[in-house]
Amino acid sequence: MKFFRTTTIAIVLISLVFPIFSVEAASASFRFRSTEIGAGIKQSANWQYEIQNQKDYFGTNESVFALTRIFDISNVQTFQFKYELRGASYQNKYSQVYRPDGNWWAEVWNYDEFGRLSSGHYKLHTMISVNSGAWVLYNTKDFNVGGISNDYYCSNPRYDYGSLETGLGVENNHSFVYSITGRTQDFARNENVYALVRTNNLRSVQSFQIKFEVYLDGKNLHKSNEVAVMYPNCETWTANYSYTNLGKLPSGTHEIRAYIKLNNGSYRRMGSKTITVDGYLNENDYRYRRYDDAKYGYNWTQTDTDIKYYGNYKYGTNNPRNIFSSKEDVKVLTRLSDISNVESFKIRHELHRNGSFYTKKESSLRKPDGRDWEYNYTQSNFGRLSSGDYVAKTFISIEGGAWKYLGSVDFRVNGSGYNNAEFNYDYTQVGHEFNYNNYYYYGYDYPGYVNYPLSRNQY
Incomplete structure (x- = not known):
């Protein structure tokens, strides 16, 4: 009996230290390790960080940092962190969207800075969304802000x-x-x-x-x-x-x-x-x-109806899509990384519809001027498209040179119903105001649309 009790206590302690959370589906899982708050962040190794001067009381002259760690990430397509700060001031901080794509990841460190805060009591909620699902609360930290901290002023640097x-x-x-x-x-x-x-x-x-x-x-x-x-x-x-x-x-x-x-x-x-x-x-x-060779890495091209800005020139999509309706805007986002020895470059997105060229958009001239860029994002908004099967192709031109093909993504736009071999019927709308966004481009008219369409009982 004594051995049984000891074993039980050990199991309970392990579960307290390393709680296991099942996420959305039984096969998708990760383990939440901790959220810590302090006065700074230090990079301890590649992609590994630690909190500096950990505490729960800050001066109004100090910036507040939070660091969250999760590990043993399995069978997860995407996940994202969110910090909710509640108290004398409110802030919501979103991380980039991480994309394991079902691969096992050992551990991820995510941190953010909330700046100098007004005096008062605060709660910091750590939330995580997996595979674009609902935000789930995993941790709450209480801390206070007030007065002037002597920790901030390092004497005689x-x-x-x-x-x-x-x-x-x-x-x-x-x-x-x-x-x-x-x-x-x-x-x-x-x-x-x-x-x-x-x-x-x-x-x-x-x-x-x-x-x-x-x-x-x-x-x-x-x-x-x-x-x-x-x-x-x-x-x-x-x-x-x-x-x-x-x-x-x-x-x-x-x-x-x-x-x-x-x-x-x-x-x-x-x-x-x-x-x-x-x-x-x-x-x-x-x-x-x-x-002196120009170097860069092509990471991906994605399509979605919305592109999010996460700060520090980072962009992403909530959940890349390849099925759209003809009432939705189609946006294309491309990511490059590890750019070096490049004076300038441009990105071009081409749309091909049902096997034929449809239209294209080119970015403004990006100018690293030979400096190392960790990453770069280029986005194009093609607006509302008529029904059909599309391919979004991505090209790059380095320092005014020839366009080089990087990659492509397929997607489909569905209309409201009728179609035949010669045309597709998308929809008819009724409203008080017409937005004629007619834009003639390479022989194709972009359709206008009704602002605030009326329902049937409002006709």
């Missing part, structure tokens, strides 16, 4: 300047340690110039930001690149590496300067490096092939 290097690229040696590849101070006009600065022994620093500037011939400011803000949150960092791609520079002898800004103060100059730019490299040169 200090750092040691390490070095500023230039070269043809940057590589990640291991977690948060970077180095210049192809180290040089002599560049050709068709080479990208990378700069990397090392900062040592950051102490009593709440936040800091690095900036690089290029002065042509050492005199005139040509370009200024800021790196993302980092948050030591008053902890000691032994070293930090910040880098940027300054792109291709004109001929001359130029000066690259590195600056640092501590605790949201003013920039102060750390160091500088003089480089020389002259001539062009032949395409057969090894350095040109190794470091």
Whole structure:
């Protein structure tokens, strides 16, 4: 009997620490680990984060962060996090839509920032939606805000300047340690110039930001690149590496300067490096092939009636669709990632209806100017379409070059009823106002539609 009780307690404890939630269908599941709140977020490894200065009482001069972890994600197509902040002020924060597509994911960390809050008592609700289902509450945190926190003001922030290097690229040696590849101070006009600065022994620093500037011939400011803000949150960092791609520079002898800004103060100059730019490299040169090729990754193209903005230039669809009615707008969204060594590019979406070209839309010119872009989203709204089977094809043009096919997605538009081999009847509406959105494009008239159509008993 004693053994039985001990075993039972162990099982209960395990279930308390790692509760298992069945989501929507029996085959879709994940485990909720925790939600924590604190004064900052630190990236501990690739895609892994931890809360900094965890607590439940904040000063009005502090920003409040929340971090949620789930793990053992199985047979889930999509999921999304939502934070509901309730108290002296209300906020709703939505994460991006994660897409395991049925694959097993070990763990996901999701965090958000609520900024500085007014004094008062707050509740933070953590909610998760799986496969576009209902929002389900998994955790509630209570905390208070009031007064001025001394934790925020790190006294006497200090750092040691390490070095500023230039070269043809940057590589990640291991977690948060970077180095210049192809180290040089002599560049050709068709080479990208990378700069990397090392900062040592950051102490009593709440936040800091690095900036690089290029002065042509050492005199005139040509370009200024800021790196993302980092948050030591008053902890000691032994070293930090910040880098940027300054792109291709004109001929001359130029000066690259590195600056640092501590605790949201003013920039102060750390160091500088003089480089020389002259001539062009032949395409057969090894350095040109190794470091100067345009690179990007095509992730996907999706269709839906609505495209959501999640902040930080990220977009997504609630639930990608391939069946529409002729009364719905059709929107197309394409995602690229890991864009590097690209001066400019454009995206084109083409619609092909029942096997024939129908229409197209092209994006404005995107201009990375040789800098590294983690991702880019392009969307096109084709409005209401007549019935038929469609293919949305995606193309890219790099620096004005030929259009290259990336991928496609099929979808269907259904009308209200009658159709034959020559035409499709979609619908007839009656109302007080007619919106004639007639737009002649490649030989096709986009139909108008009635604003606020009347029901039968309103005729």
